[in-house]
Amino acid sequence: MSAPITGSRSAAPAIPGAIPWRVVIPPVLAAALMLAVLGPGAALVITDVLIMVLFASSLNLLMIYGGMVSFGHAAYFGLGAYGLALPVAKLGLPVWAALALGPLAAALGALVFGALCVRLSHIYFAMLTLACAEITYTVLFQAYAFTGGDTGITKFMAPRLGLDPRLYGLVVLAVVCVCLALLWRLVNSPLGLAIRVVGEEPHRAAALGYNPRTVQLVAFMFAGLLAGVAGTLFSVYHGNAFPDYAGLGFTIDALVMVVIGGLHSFGGGVYGAVIYTVLKTFVSRYVDEWELVVGVILLAVVLASPRGCAGALARIGAMLRNKSS
Amino acid sequence: MNEMPLLVARNVNKSFGSFVALAGVDLQLRRGERRALIGPNGAGKTTFISVIGGQQAGGAGGSVQFDGQDISGAPPHTIARMGIGRTFQISRVFRKLSVFENMLSAMLPATGGALGLRRARLEALREASMEMLAQVGLAELANEMAEAISHGDRKRLEFGMVLAGQPRLLLLDEPTAGMGIAERSELMEMMVRHIGASDITLLFVEHDIDIVFRFADAITVMARGKVFAEGTPAQIAADRSVQDIYLGAAH
Amino acid sequence: MIAVQIVNGLMEGMMLFLIASGLTLIFGITRIVNFAHGSFYMLGAFLTYQFSPYLLPGTVGGFVLSVLAAALCMMLLGMLFELLVLRRIYGSDDLMQLIITVALVLVIRDAVRMIWGRNDVVVSMPEGLSGALQIGGSFFPVFQLAIFGAGVLVLAVMVMVIRFTRAGILLRAATDDRGMVALLGINQSLIFTGVFAVGSFLAGLAGGLAAPFGNINYLLDTTVIVTAFIVVVIGGLGNLYGALAAALAVGVLKGLGVLFFPRLSMVLIFLIMAGVLIVRSLGREAVGK
Numbered sequence: 001m002s003a004p005i006t007g008s009r010s011a012a013p014a015i016p017g018a019i020p021w022r023v024v025i026p027p028v029l030a031a032a033l034m035l036a037v038l039g040p041g042a043a044l045v046i047t048d049v050l051i052m053v054l055f056a057s058s059l060n061l062l063m064i065y066g067g068m069v070s071f072g073h074a075a076y077f078g079l080g081a082y083g084l085a086l087p088v089a090k091l092g093l094p095v096w097a098a099l100a101l102g103p104l105a106a107a108l109g110a111l112v113f114g115a116l117c118v119r120l121s122h123i124y125f126a127m128l129t130l131a132c133a134e135i136t137y138t139v140l141f142q143a144y145a146f147t148g149g150d151t152g153i154t155k156f157m158a159p160r161l162g163l164d165p166r167l168y169g170l171v172v173l174a175v176v177c178v179c180l181a182l183l184w185r186l187v188n189s190p191l192g193l194a195i196r197v198v199g200e201e202p203h204r205a206a207a208l209g210y211n212p213r214t215v216q217l218v219a220f221m222f223a224g225l226l227a228g229v230a231g232t233l234f235s236v237y238h239g240n241a242f243p244d245y246a247g248l249g250f251t252i253d254a255l256v257m258v259v260i261g262g263l264h265s266f267g268g269g270v271y272g273a274v275i276y277t278v279l280k281t282f283v284s285r286y287v288d289e290w291e292l293v294v295g296v297i298l299l300a301v302v303l304a305s306p307r308g309c310a311g312a313l314a315r316i317g318a319m320l321r322n323k324s325s
Numbered sequence: 326m327n328e329m330p331l332l333v334a335r336n337v338n339k340s341f342g343s344f345v346a347l348a349g350v351d352l353q354l355r356r357g358e359r360r361a362l363i364g365p366n367g368a369g370k371t372t373f374i375s376v377i378g379g380q381q382a383g384g385a386g387g388s389v390q391f392d393g394q395d396i397s398g399a400p401p402h403t404i405a406r407m408g409i410g411r412t413f414q415i416s417r418v419f420r421k422l423s424v425f426e427n428m429l430s431a432m433l434p435a436t437g438g439a440l441g442l443r444r445a446r447l448e449a450l451r452e453a454s455m456e457m458l459a460q461v462g463l464a465e466l467a468n469e470m471a472e473a474i475s476h477g478d479r480k481r482l483e484f485g486m487v488l489a490g491q492p493r494l495l496l497l498d499e500p501t502a503g504m505g506i507a508e509r510s511e512l513m514e515m516m517v518r519h520i521g522a523s524d525i526t527l528l529f530v531e532h533d534i535d536i537v538f539r540f541a542d543a544i545t546v547m548a549r550g551k552v553f554a555e556g557t558p559a560q561i562a563a564d565r566s567v568q569d570i571y572l573g574a575a576h
Numbered sequence: 577m578i579a580v581q582i583v584n585g586l587m588e589g590m591m592l593f594l595i596a597s598g599l600t601l602i603f604g605i606t607r608i609v610n611f612a613h614g615s616f617y618m619l620g621a622f623l624t625y626q627f628s629p630y631l632l633p634g635t636v637g638g639f640v641l642s643v644l645a646a647a648l649c650m651m652l653l654g655m656l657f658e659l660l661v662l663r664r665i666y667g668s669d670d671l672m673q674l675i676i677t678v679a680l681v682l683v684i685r686d687a688v689r690m691i692w693g694r695n696d697v698v699v700s701m702p703e704g705l706s707g708a709l710q711i712g713g714s715f716f717p718v719f720q721l722a723i724f725g726a727g728v729l730v731l732a733v734m735v736m737v738i739r740f741t742r743a744g745i746l747l748r749a750a751t752d753d754r755g756m757v758a759l760l761g762i763n764q765s766l767i768f769t770g771v772f773a774v775g776s777f778l779a780g781l782a783g784g785l786a787a788p789f790g791n792i793n794y795l796l797d798t799t800v801i802v803t804a805f806i807v808v809v810i811g812g813l814g815n816l817y818g819a820l821a822a823a824l825a826v827g828v829l830k831g832l833g834v835l836f837f838p839r840l841s842m843v844l845i846f847l848i849m850a851g852v853l854i855v856r857s858l859g860r861e862a863v864g865k
Binding site: 013015189191193196201205209211 | 378379380400401402405406410411413417418419420421422423425426429430431433434435440441442443444446447448451467468486487490
């Protein structure tokens with residue numbers, strides 16, 4: 001999944017888009033194997049990582065391809081969770097029927113918020129996305145009658161639909177693979193090219209005929225939709241929905257994952273989620289100040305290679321990737 | 326031949342706060358005309374181009390009509406789709422994309438919507454993109470990152486990209502800026518060769534007088550936000566007052 | 577009650593201004609969004625705690641000295657960061673700025689945790705400034721009035737510097753047209769370093785002054801930074817007077833919000849920021865961003 005965006009170095013460039021099976025199949029098989037063979041405890045951890053992979057990849061689309069740094073991406077994660085939980089808990093819908101409502105709620109939220117936010121850029125865009133997420137969080141937190149308030153929505157279904165953690169893990173793996181395949185297809189389509197050029201130089205793209213706001217809104221909605229799928233999976237996984245799912249904590253996690261994942265490729269969300277979770281789960285047992293380690297690494301990279309920051313980060317990411325895989 | 330002018334700019338004005346960049350510019354272009362826009366620094370040439378291209382909104386009381394349609398205040402992408410292409414003083418190609426991808430992206434909007442999801446569309450445009458790259462002499466560099474190629478090559482790429490949209494009016498803002506003398510002439514010749522046979526209308530801002538006199542049918546001289554003089558190259562060359570405003574404005 | 581809350585709000589607003597002023601100043605000149613600003617604030621508080629036992633403890637003079645010492649340390653740290661790291665990323669895209677300043681946040685946060693531990697530390701109110709003053713029918717804490725005065729002083733100094741000194745004129749020129757300033761042979765790097773130094777000083781100063789108020793712990797950077805950013809965005813990035821107006825307005829709104837919408841005052845602030853941003857974006861309809 002780390003196939004470069006451009007073609008190979010031959011004279012006639014190919015249009016990328018075929019799924020790079022040789023890169024994709026080993027990790028997917030490995031994940032499936034680990035889920036099947038290791039105990040339920042390990043399956044829970046792996047499932048968590050897989051959901052975060054999807055969440056981080058959705059932000060990766062927005063930030064790396066679309067050039068839009070969002071401080072409020074968890075809003076759509078939370079909407080995905082509540083979009084499932086609310087109809088089931090309050091309206092009595094059967095869970096299987098409500099599964100599509102989570103991503104739908106997230107996409108609608110992304111449409112509304114996105115329409116407002118894409119009119120801005122840079123820090124103003126980021127702050128407005130933050131405002132939207134905070135407002136979402138507060139509504140979920142305060143509207144006790146509708147949303148269960150800060151106690152959230154619990155006991156509306158058995159966690160994982162009652163499935164064994166390993167089986168649910170495989171289900172999640174399948175869903176995440178399908179979503180990433182769709183994302184891959186998007187990125188290599190004309191729309192994907194539009195998103196990238198608008199993300200790089202909106203003015204130049206406009207002078208070529210692209211409507212920057214429309215393209216950015218579509219990218220925003222796609223990212224929101226995928227975050228919503230992750231949120232729905234997360235809600236089923238835990239069997240609950242809390243306002244925190246739309247909160248700053250999850251947003252920051254996603255941001256850090258995208259940054260760690262290297263800043264130039266499709267797989268950024270995947271690597272970032274895996275590396276971040278590994279650091280958090282294992283390294284933090286031994287080193288209390290693992291965040292400082294991350295900070296120092298980032299600073300060292302910039303000090304060492306002032307021009308090729310993105311490339312250097314990618315190299316570090318690759319180093320870490322090779323170490324952890 | 327259709328005698329209605331392709332571009333009619335009337336009383337185009339633009340102020341930034343108290344600074345008056347354009348104080349009422351009138352300009353008309355016939356179909357197929359090659360017009361040079363010259364004048365000392367700060368005359369408002371780029372601002373004028375930006376108003377036509379939609380990057381800036383002109384002040385009230387001014388209007389721009391393109392092929393009979395009012396485009397005043399229209400957003401840049403709409404104007405581009407109507408057939409006006411422009412290049413920028415500081416070439417803004419997409420640096421993190423390859424040369425080939427740059428050209429591909431330029432082909433997309435002109436051939437229908439850019440919001441498609443079918444990869445086949447990109448395949449279909451592959452030949453045309455390579456073709457255009459070859460025409461501007463960049464076929465060998467197709468796989469290079471746009472940020473890695475030379476300044477001159479970036480200018481060629483930008484030119485090829487703006488042609489890809491098959492524009493009817495081409496706005497070139499200092500197309501040879503930052504290039505050496507030999508390169509400049511070469512680029513300009515390439516440009517005129519491509520524009521030559523077709524009836525693309527051209528409005529270009531240039532500081533290099535040789536280039537201006539070699540390639541322009543007519544010249545508009547701007548100074549301090551207004552049109553100062555207009556005429557054929559011969560007329561402008563003979564006009565003492567034009568020389569004066571350059572000398573007067575020089576530091 | 578309302579009047580008291582408004583006055584309290586103004587005082588809190590002035591504190592917000594102290595924090596926001598450095599942030600907006602830095603952005604106005606260098607175009608860097610300094611996410612580590614809250615961390616500098618936090619370090620200012622911790623350093624004030626660290627210095628106060630050694631500098632005339634318990635007295636007002638000692639407190640002022642400690643705060644100034646802390647602010648000076650932050651100024652040095654800021655200059656160091658600018659010289660070693662920020663220099664390399666001027667002109668880079670948003671993401672790079674974000675990464676670098678957030679990396680600093682992570683480092684400072686964990687460093688603080690390592691040095692001072694996870695528990696709260698307390699800087700006690702200096703003797704001379706405790707107690708309350710009676711104005712009209714209500715009592716106002718002396719310390720808060722002193723902070724307000726400090727804020728006004730800082731504002732006055734900044735305004736005078738900007739208007740009447742050569743440095744100030746250069747600052748204004750640099751905000752308007754950085755290219756021209758560079759062409760005129762004025763050392764742009766020096767201006768940037770100087771601005772970052774001043775901004776960091778202000779952050780440390782604010783942190784030190786706020787130290788006696790409440791708990792100082794390693795989470796201080798995040799609690800403060802979001803409100804500071806909101807103030808700066810509402811006021812317009814780089815706009816010092818805007819930051820003042822926005823800070824006072826936000827302070828008053830928070831004060832009133834506590835009375836009327838106790839659970840929603842923070843969201844109210846966000847809504848206002850959102851409103852300001854959206855209205856501003858409407859004004860840019862025809863032009864590409």
